[in-house]
Amino acid sequence: MTAESTRVAEQFDDAAQQREAATLGMWAFLATEILFFGVLFAAYTVCRLLWPDAFASGSRHTDLPLGTVETAVLLTSSFTVALALRDVQLGGRRVAAWLFVATATLGVVFLAIHGVEYHADYEAAVIPGLRYEEVGPLAPAKQLFFILYYVTTLFHGLHVTIGVVLLLVMAWRVRAGAFSPDDHSALENTALYWHLVDIVWIFVFPLYYLVGRA
Amino acid sequence: MSEKPPSLRAHVLALLALAFLLAATVFVARFHLGALNAFAGLAIAGLKALVVLFFFMKLKTSGTPVRFAACFGFAWLAILIALTLGDFLTRTPLVVH
Numbered sequence: 001m002t003a004e005s006t007r008v009a010e011q012f013d014d015a016a017q018q019r020e021a022a023t024l025g026m027w028a029f030l031a032t033e034i035l036f037f038g039v040l041f042a043a044y045t046v047c048r049l050l051w052p053d054a055f056a057s058g059s060r061h062t063d064l065p066l067g068t069v070e071t072a073v074l075l076t077s078s079f080t081v082a083l084a085l086r087d088v089q090l091g092g093r094r095v096a097a098w099l100f101v102a103t104a105t106l107g108v109v110f111l112a113i114h115g116v117e118y119h120a121d122y123e124a125a126v127i128p129g130l131r132y133e134e135v136g137p138l139a140p141a142k143q144l145f146f147i148l149y150y151v152t153t154l155f156h157g158l159h160v161t162i163g164v165v166l167l168l169v170m171a172w173r174v175r176a177g178a179f180s181p182d183d184h185s186a187l188e189n190t191a192l193y194w195h196l197v198d199i200v201w202i203f204v205f206p207l208y209y210l211v212g213r214a
Numbered sequence: 215m216s217e218k219p220p221s222l223r224a225h226v227l228a229l230l231a232l233a234f235l236l237a238a239t240v241f242v243a244r245f246h247l248g249a250l251n252a253f254a255g256l257a258i259a260g261l262k263a264l265v266v267l268f269f270f271m272k273l274k275t276s277g278t279p280v281r282f283a284a285c286f287g288f289a290w291l292a293i294l295i296a297l298t299l300g301d302f303l304t305r306t307p308l309v310v311h
Contacts, residue, residue, distance in 0.1 A: 033287070035291060038294055049303070075236065078232075079228070081270075086220055195271045211255075
């Protein structure tokens with residue numbers, strides 16, 4: 001690939017500068033995403049310090065084996081999207097497109113497993129406002145654990161859903177030959193978004209699934 | 215001029231490291247360590263995040279402006295949590311445990 005094949009907008013000196021600007025802009029957006037989920041983690045920290053026993057008890061309601069599988073699925077999807085990007089950088093198209101599809105599929109698998117968990121939560125009646133039948137001294141504070149759990153995981157699931165759509169669009173565009181090794185900022189940014197969604201889950205896992213398991 | 219693609223080996227090693235850390239965090243959570251349980255969980259999560267940030271998100275090879283931008287989100291979050299805790303941990307207890 002030659003530099004001439006890259007579309008460089010007139011405000012940039014060259015393709016490298018244009019690429020770095022795109023990445024920088026994406027990171028500025030990701031900083032807002034970190035803070036979006038950050039307030040939920042801050043609320044979690046305060047509530048857990050105030051009601052440690054209720055949070056340990058609430059955490060034991062979550063499904064540890066399924067949560068572990070979900071984490072493994074998301075970590076693997078980060079790997080496949082990184083491979084997809086690498087393939088595009090090496091001039092690939094077909095394999096890269098399939099790797100984007102594979103990543104999106106792992107995202108759907110994650111959402112499906114989480115759906116199973118939500119169903120089990122409904123059966124166990126631990127969804128405040130919808131069906132909550134916990135009793136005992138910890139029950140009121142446990143509601144806070146579950147509210148934070150649902151708000152965090154539902155917003156995370158929304159991000160996964162957006163990511164899946166983006167990945168499928170990118171798979172289609174890669175297949176159509178819309179990108180080249182030195183012109184693929186949209187792919188780079190989609191991958192960064194997907195990795196950040198993965199990082200959010202990396203912190204959700206120990207905070208909501210691993211408390212009180214000893 | 216296109217940037218150098220990362221090596222396949224680095225990506226595979228990153229995935230193996232993440233799998234190992236996932237197994238480690240689940241394993242450690244089964245032991246009674248008191249406050250250390252929460253610390254271990256967060257420390258391992260931090261390590262996993264660093265692997266993703268440096269290898270998959272390419273901060274290892276990014277320029278300084280991108281690295282700064284990546285730090286800002288986490289730095290603001292640290293300030294947010296530190297100031298919030300500074301408030302809650304120094305209050306006279308209002309809530310009966």
